Structures are given as C-alpha cells and as structure tokens.
Amino acid sequence: MRTVTRARLLIVCLLSLRYGGHDEPAAQSHGLFCASADAHPTPFILRFRKTDRAVILPAYLDHIFDAAAAIERKNARRYLYTNNNDSWEETPFNHPSTFDTLALDPGMGERIKADLDAFSKGESFYHRNGRAWKRGYLLYGPPGTGKSSLIAAIANYMQFDIYDLELTKVSNNADLKSLLMQTTRKSVIVIEDIDCSVKLSNRDGADEASEKATDSNTSCKLTLSGLLNFTDGLWSCCGEERIFIFTTNFKERIDLALLRPGRMDMHILLSYCTFHAFKKLARNYLGIQEHPMYLELDEAMRKTSIQLTPAAIAEILISNQDSPDVAIREVLAAFPKDMPNERAGNVDGGKCQLSHNESKQQTFRQTMFVFFQKTKHLR
Known part of the structure; x- marks a missing residue:
C-alpha cells in the first residue's frame, strides 16, 4: 500500500457512490464527503478523515482494483x-x-x-x-x-x-x-x-x-x-x-x-434433440415461443425411434427462418408416426445410448435427411 502523506485523502473513481441508506448530510457527519468532480453525472470524489483510512482504504481500494480488473478482463480481446x-x-x-x-x-x-x-x-x-x-x-x-x-x-x-x-x-x-x-x-x-x-x-x-x-x-x-x-x-x-x-x-x-x-x-x-431443446432452437432461429403444432411435434418426438441432433434441426430452421409454419412442418415430417420408439426408458433420463454402428447409421440418416430437405426446392 502506498504511503499517504496528505491529511485528507482524495480518491477519484468513475463508479457511482452508494450511501448504503444514508443521505448525503448523514454521510458527511461520519466523515464521508461526496461531490461531483466537474458537474459530470458519473465521476465522484470520495473524501474521508485520515484517522479513518485504516478502516476504509484497504477494503475500498480492494473493491476498486477488483472492479477494474473485471472491467479490463471483460473488454480485453481474447x-x-x-x-x-x-x-x-x-x-x-x-x-x-x-x-x-x-x-x-x-x-x-x-x-x-x-x-x-x-x-x-x-x-x-x-x-x-x-x-x-x-x-x-x-x-x-x-x-x-x-x-x-x-x-x-x-x-x-x-x-x-x-x-x-x-x-x-x-x-x-x-x-x-x-x-x-x-x-x-x-x-x-x-x-x-x-x-x-x-x-x-x-x-x-x-x-x-x-x-x-x-x-x-x-x-x-x-x-x-x-x-x-x-x-x-x-x-x-x-x-x-x-x-x-x-x-x-x-x-x-x-x-x-x-x-x-x-x-x-x-x-x-450432449445427446439428440429433445422437445425442450427444440423449443429453444425455435425461439432462437424463428423468434417464436409457442406454435399450434407443438403438441403434435412433442408427441411425435417421444414416440418415434428417429432421433436428430440439434445441428440437423437447426439446419432445417435456418433454411426456413422466414416461415415458422414451414419449418415446423418439415421438422415434424422428420419424425414419422409409424416408427415406435423402442429405446424409451434407457439410462440418462431416457436418452439413447447407441453403439458405434448404430450411431453411424443415425448420422447417415440425419445427413441424408438434411440433404434432401436442402435440395428439394431444386427438383
């Protein structure tokens, strides 16, 4: 800590000063004085008696240094x-x-x-x-x-x-x-x-x-x-x-x-897309919170063995970001009702644990599905 020689210490900071429930006269009566530095609304000058510095200065400066470090870290290029x-x-x-x-x-x-x-x-x-x-x-x-x-x-x-x-x-x-x-x-x-x-x-x-x-x-x-x-x-x-x-x-x-x-x-x-995760994707990509087809989609996702990753579904939403109805219909079409979910009740909250070969088959189906969705407008 630097040696302080002045009888009254002057600390200028760009943080707003809170009195903790005291009004300004009450704060002054306890040796704290706050005033605008140059009529600017944000800078403040904090003064306190030299006899109080051992109580106030360490904690206050630690707070200032921590706040400055946080601001610097937030604004620093990573x-x-x-x-x-x-x-x-x-x-x-x-x-x-x-x-x-x-x-x-x-x-x-x-x-x-x-x-x-x-x-x-x-x-x-x-x-x-x-x-x-x-x-x-x-x-x-x-x-x-x-x-x-x-x-x-x-x-x-x-x-x-x-x-x-x-x-x-x-x-x-x-x-x-x-x-x-x-x-x-x-x-x-x-x-x-x-x-x-x-x-x-x-x-x-x-x-x-x-x-x-x-x-x-x-x-x-x-x-x-x-x-x-x-x-x-x-x-x-x-x-x-x-x-x-x-x-x-x-x-x-x-x-x-x-x-x-x-x-x-x-x-x-991080597993395949659930209905809750889909709603978050729809909110981010389509800007919607609810939709009339959500109930049907929720049921379809729970009752079919077809599973899509968030990346595959996001691609559908991106391709139809200006038409939420079309986007949700295409997602719904990816979960046919005639394919029952035989894996329901597995570990990890019902999430499917696939073998290596099963996972490759799922990935291939997802890739082909997205490919046909993206090229159907060209046919």
Missing part, C-alpha cells in the same frame, strides 16, 4: 490458440455462442454455470484442501450435439482464452509439458475427439505399436502417462484457474484413468 509442435499460435476469438443460444435440456445449463461459478470463486477452497485450482469437463455424445458450441459458451461465460490442443501435432511428452507451461491462467485447455486423435501407449511405454499416432504422424511418442501428468500431475498446478475439457463421440473408448474425478470432474452428455 484469443484462440492452436499448437504447432512445441509452441502456440494465436488468433482472435470471437465465437458468439452463449448458454442462451445452446439447445440444452432443462437445468443442464444452470448446473454447468453453477459449477463454473463455484470454481471461479474457489481459490481459497482449493488451496485450503491442497488441490490445484483447476477443473475438468468431459463432453460426450454423437456428432452435431453442440460440444464445440458448449466449449465456446464456457469460454465466453468465464471470459477465458482457449488453447485448442491437437495431439497429432505433439511429438512427445516433453513437448506436451512445454505446451502446458506456456498456457496462461484463466484459460480453457481443450482436447477434442480424444478417443481417436492419437493412439496413446500404455503407462510404462512397453507397447511400441500403440506409440504410433494415427494418420501420417507415425513418429509420435506421446504416452498415456504423459497425458495423465498433463491434466493432473505436478506440472498441472504451475498455472492456476484453468479448465480442461475433453470431447469424444464414444465415451467407452477412453481409458478410465483419464475419466476419474480430479481429471474429468464433470461428465456432460
């Missing part, structure tokens, strides 16, 4: 980083996704935000319990269910930068550690499609065949042990207030060591 060997390359991050634009099931968005809020405020809690100040999320589900959009929404909500880690460009564990050390605090570190980006060797490195990456990167010597240390080892605590996010289409393919609490603390299933 970046998306991608790795190239053992270094990062940056590009401005301007993704517009928010929790309000996501097609999530009831309560899911609020639960995620509550967890993020607790993490953001939990510095003393983590330190008191001897834990690194970090959080891990696993996003899993079929393609097109909004995993990347949720990552962007989390980054926007927290006002964090994103480090998009491409494992196929990491040569070995040493480079992985170097990349980790270059990340900053208040950042989201993402590994997408972790189940198929590279083949990780076992922990002792004995399996030479599994040390090879897929595609052309056959010289990769990235091990499972190295990735575990990246997310939860001693080096992971060298930068604080960081979020690790893994994504996968097939959760069952991931080594269980990567999924345990402390590495992936929260597992978030």
Whole structure:
C-alpha cells in the first residue's frame, strides 16, 4: 500500500457512490464527503478523515482494483490458440455462442454455470484442501450435439482464452509439458475427439505399436502417462484457474484413468434433440415461443425411434427462418408416426445410448435427411 502523506485523502473513481441508506448530510457527519468532480453525472470524489483510512482504504481500494480488473478482463480481446509442435499460435476469438443460444435440456445449463461459478470463486477452497485450482469437463455424445458450441459458451461465460490442443501435432511428452507451461491462467485447455486423435501407449511405454499416432504422424511418442501428468500431475498446478475439457463421440473408448474425478470432474452428455431443446432452437432461429403444432411435434418426438441432433434441426430452421409454419412442418415430417420408439426408458433420463454402428447409421440418416430437405426446392 502506498504511503499517504496528505491529511485528507482524495480518491477519484468513475463508479457511482452508494450511501448504503444514508443521505448525503448523514454521510458527511461520519466523515464521508461526496461531490461531483466537474458537474459530470458519473465521476465522484470520495473524501474521508485520515484517522479513518485504516478502516476504509484497504477494503475500498480492494473493491476498486477488483472492479477494474473485471472491467479490463471483460473488454480485453481474447484469443484462440492452436499448437504447432512445441509452441502456440494465436488468433482472435470471437465465437458468439452463449448458454442462451445452446439447445440444452432443462437445468443442464444452470448446473454447468453453477459449477463454473463455484470454481471461479474457489481459490481459497482449493488451496485450503491442497488441490490445484483447476477443473475438468468431459463432453460426450454423437456428432452435431453442440460440444464445440458448449466449449465456446464456457469460454465466453468465464471470459477465458482457449488453447485448442491437437495431439497429432505433439511429438512427445516433453513437448506436451512445454505446451502446458506456456498456457496462461484463466484459460480453457481443450482436447477434442480424444478417443481417436492419437493412439496413446500404455503407462510404462512397453507397447511400441500403440506409440504410433494415427494418420501420417507415425513418429509420435506421446504416452498415456504423459497425458495423465498433463491434466493432473505436478506440472498441472504451475498455472492456476484453468479448465480442461475433453470431447469424444464414444465415451467407452477412453481409458478410465483419464475419466476419474480430479481429471474429468464433470461428465456432460450432449445427446439428440429433445422437445425442450427444440423449443429453444425455435425461439432462437424463428423468434417464436409457442406454435399450434407443438403438441403434435412433442408427441411425435417421444414416440418415434428417429432421433436428430440439434445441428440437423437447426439446419432445417435456418433454411426456413422466414416461415415458422414451414419449418415446423418439415421438422415434424422428420419424425414419422409409424416408427415406435423402442429405446424409451434407457439410462440418462431416457436418452439413447447407441453403439458405434448404430450411431453411424443415425448420422447417415440425419445427413441424408438434411440433404434432401436442402435440395428439394431444386427438383
């Protein structure tokens, strides 16, 4: 704290001063004086007696510094980083996704935000319990269910930068550690499609065949042990207030060591579009809250085995954004009544857990459906 030599301290700030229920004369009687600095409506001058500075100054300045840091962070340009060997390359991050634009099931968005809020405020809690100040999320589900959009929404909500880690460009564990050390605090570190980006060797490195990456990167010597240390080892605590996010289409393919609490603390299933999620999409894309065909659509979505991802339905709505009636009729046509839902009652709130082959068939049907919807006007 700077040494104050003046008998009366003068603090000028651009924040409005609240008296906490006292009027101005009452505040003056307690040694607080507030006046407009130059007849401008927002700046204020706060004066108090030198004898009161030990009580007022620390808390007040802490508040000002925290508010200034929050404003600076909100207005600061944020970046998306991608790795190239053992270094990062940056590009401005301007993704517009928010929790309000996501097609999530009831309560899911609020639960995620509550967890993020607790993490953001939990510095003393983590330190008191001897834990690194970090959080891990696993996003899993079929393609097109909004995993990347949720990552962007989390980054926007927290006002964090994103480090998009491409494992196929990491040569070995040493480079992985170097990349980790270059990340900053208040950042989201993402590994997408972790189940198929590279083949990780076992922990002792004995399996030479599994040390090879897929595609052309056959010289990769990235091990499972190295990735575990990246997310939860001693080096992971060298930068604080960081979020690790893994994504996968097939959760069952991931080594269980990567999924345990402390590495992936929260597992978030992003599944096919439910009626509640559809209503949110319709509100965002069509600007409607209710529609006469909603009851029929709700029944059709519950009674058919056909399932579409939010991305597939969003494409229909975008193609018919000027005609809500046409858009909803086309969505309704995608759920035929003569195909009963044989998967009702499965785990995860009735959401279907598909095998690899079933998922590929669903994705193919969705792709063909959207293709025919987009080309029917050309026929």
